[in-house]
Amino acid sequence: MDVSKVEDFEKLRSKIEKDFGGKIDLLVLNAGIGLKGTWEEPSYFHKIMDVNLFGVIHGISTLLPFVTSHSSASSPSSIIITGSKQGITNPPGNPAYNASKAAVKTLTEHLSFDLSKSSPTTTVHLLVPGWTFTGLSGNAPFASGAEKKEKPAGAWSPEQVVEYLEAKMAEGKFYVICPDNDVSEEMDKKRMLWDREDLVKGRPPLTRWREDYKVEAEEWMKKTKI
Structure with missing residues (x-):
């Protein structure tokens, strides 16, 4: 469909x-x-x-x-x-x-x-999901032989995402923010918090990627504990 x-x-x-x-x-x-x-x-x-x-x-x-x-x-x-x-x-x-x-x-x-x-x-x-190895992110799930692609080390498999989802559903969680092998749960939380503070603090949008905020963002990410 x-x-x-x-x-x-x-x-x-x-x-x-x-x-x-x-x-x-x-x-x-x-x-x-x-x-x-x-x-x-x-x-x-x-x-x-x-x-x-x-x-x-x-x-x-x-x-x-x-x-x-x-x-x-x-x-x-x-x-x-x-x-x-x-x-x-x-x-x-x-x-x-x-x-x-x-x-x-x-x-x-x-x-x-x-x-x-x-x-x-x-x-x-x-x-x-975090970085998940699916067809949307470069996998060829129905390929075989030489065409079969290997999952990158940093990515999760779809099965890992489902296992994480099931555990969070059992805990009654609405937000299921999946980590992956490159990005931890703490890193995700810091990134989300920095983004929200653009609005609260009146900064320009998307400051984590702006050159004039790059050093400040990196230092904040290092020192902030969540």
């Missing part, structure tokens, strides 16, 4: 209703693309938003009742939506992708809040 098309979700909804009695225990909205483009290319923004953002919106708007209608304390349901660290720390280089994932974060936060009142046994989780 094409997640950018609401009619494809409507077909899926009919199939779930027919074959599974209209019940979903676990809904994972994970589809995403990572195109590159320029400010002069509206198609670049549309393509990314149609998949990364509206793919989530379409999934929620068509399938949410199937998740919440039968959820109970003895048989809870869950929704997992995949975000990105780029939608939180906002590194320069791909504004459409970052904006799509920032919007996904906001939507998922609101969904969690609303369902805490209307369907409290339906848990919502924002999955934010």
